[in-house]
Amino acid sequence: MPDQGEDRPTDLVAAVTAVLPGARADLERLVRIPSIWADPAHADDTRRSAEAVAALAQDAGGNDVRIVAVEGGAPAVIAHWPAPPGAPTVLLYAHHDVQPTGGDDLWTSPPFEPTERGGRLYGRGAADDKAGVMTHLAVLRAYRGRPPVGVTLFVEGEEESGSPTLTALLQEYRDALACDVIVIADSANPAVDVPGLTTSLRGLVDVTIEVAMLERQAHSGVFGGPVGDALTVLCRTLATLHDEHGDVAVPGLVTGTTDAPDPDEATYRGDAGLLPGVELIGTGSVNERSWLKPAVAVLGIDAPRTDQVANVLLPRARAVVSMRLAPGDDAAKAERALAEHLESHVPWGAQVTVTPGRGVAEPTALDTTGPAYDAARRAFSAAYGTAVVESGLGGSIPFIAEFARTFPGAAVLVTGVGDPASRWHGIDESLHLKMFGLGVHAEALLLAELAPAPRTA
Incomplete structure (x- = not known):
């Protein structure tokens, strides 16, 4: 890497290596904060998480570091590193909120006590997405707060809730977030030692369905049979x-x-945690089913616990249904189709109410042409020592479609801070620590590649 000023490192590998221990320590501190914005009981924790991120951005040389929010929204962090003359501005995105634990007692180690086992750091948010936050901050530390391009750090606080106020946030802070390139560290690599760029993402909608049969509970012996x-x-x-x-x-x-080759089925089953003998569902290739076809899951049902049941007919029942959408679909249209399907399939004349959920994410297919993508391919291949794999992702990142609409001229790069074994959203979520270092190196090289070439006499 060419010398870019006395305060900037000439040996980027050494600079990245030097900052990694501190970045890991700060990652562990962030993981200890249970920033579950979806749970009102953790609203203060989410604010504390934003404050911690803002302090880290300040320490990394950020200017005009702000914690921002719109009415009803989670706290987000915006910070700036001004662009050198003639250099583009790169927006680095991650989110500091995390998923609920799914049951603390199910984890091998406490979910908010980061623990290393076998080269992986376990904890809720260790991969999704506090590793993304610390990837960006580690890169800025490696450049000693003077990156070769302008940088805007944007760390959102409600991505795991579907980013319901993101549109309003972008409208209010449009000027502060204006950029030429967007780097989103919230995806996954195909393997620990293979870099990935995500080129498409599924969308997401959810609804709550409630069915009603009776005015009140009824004795199952007296009325069961004629009454459902x-x-x-x-x-x-x-x-x-x-x-x-x-x-x-x-x-x-x-x-x-898609013609993309499928993953090894045994490896895929192991990564998913499928039990022996359980079949994969659906038709088409695994990649088609994962990236390019819709998927439906029932996320929860309101029902009595099995140890608290009585011999009565239940008058009402409710469930949350989530649906992933293929690229090219429309979230509002798909949400109506899901609601109409449920309403039309309720048997026995039961009353039904279907209510749209909070989280809506449009599916996205990214344009992978242009100098920003060429720079990313060079940087990530150099850091990992192997070619970049470009693939779809079955998950959803609401931020991408919103930002693409707000800044249509900005190139969007979706990079990985997880791998197939990271168990995002699941029990025993983890980050591979070697891959974390490779990811920091790759992003540091990317900023160097995006900088204008030095003029020669």
Whole structure:
């Protein structure tokens, strides 16, 4: 790397290596903050997390570091490193909120006590996405707060809730977030030692369905038979969401195809945690089912606990249904299709109410041409020592479509801070520490590649 000023390192590898221990220590401090914005009980924790990120940005040389929010929204952090003359501005995105734990007692080690095992750091948010936050900050530390391009750090606080106030936030802070290139550290690599660029993402909608059969509970012996119960009605309705092959049965949804080679099935099953003998559902290749076809999951049902049941017919039952959407689909249209399907499949004349959820994410297909992508391919290949794999992702990042609409001229690069074994959103989430270092090196090289070439006499 050419010398870019007396305060900037000439040996980027050495500079990255030097900052990694401190970056890991700060990552552990962030993981200890249970920033579950989706749970109102953790609202103060999420604010504390934003304050911690803001302090780290300040320490890394950020200017005009602010904690911002719109009405009803989570705290986000914006910080700036001004562009040298003639250099572009790169927006580095991550989010500091995390998913609920899914049950603390199910974790091998406490979810908010970062623990290293086998070269991996375990803890909620260790990969998704506090590793993304610290990747950006480690890069800025490696450049001693004077990167070769302008940098805007944007760390959101409600991505795991579907970014419901992001549109309003972008409108209010449009000028502060203006940029030429967007780097989103919130995806995954295909393997620990193989860099990935995500080129498409599925969208996301969810609804709550409530069915009602009775004015009140009824004795199951006296009335059972002629009178049905709401939980059975709900189960029968939810069962119509898939056909006999396991494909989504909601009509009118977009699907796609790909020639990308499938992952090894045994490895894929192991990464997913499938039990022996459990079949994969749906048709088409695994990559098509994961990236380019819709998927439906029932996320939760309101029902009595099995150790608290009584012999009564339940008058009402409720469930949350989540649906992933293929690139090219429209979230509002797909949400209506899901609601109409549920409403039309409720049996026995039960009353039904379907309510849209909070989280909506449009599916995205990215344009992978142009100098920013060429720079990313060079930087990531150099850091990892192997070619970049470009692929789709079954997950959703609401931020991408929103930012693309707000800044249509900015190139969007979606990079990885996780790998297939990271168990994002699941029990025992983890970050591979070697890959974390490679990711920091790759992003540092990317900023160097995006800088204008030095003029020669």
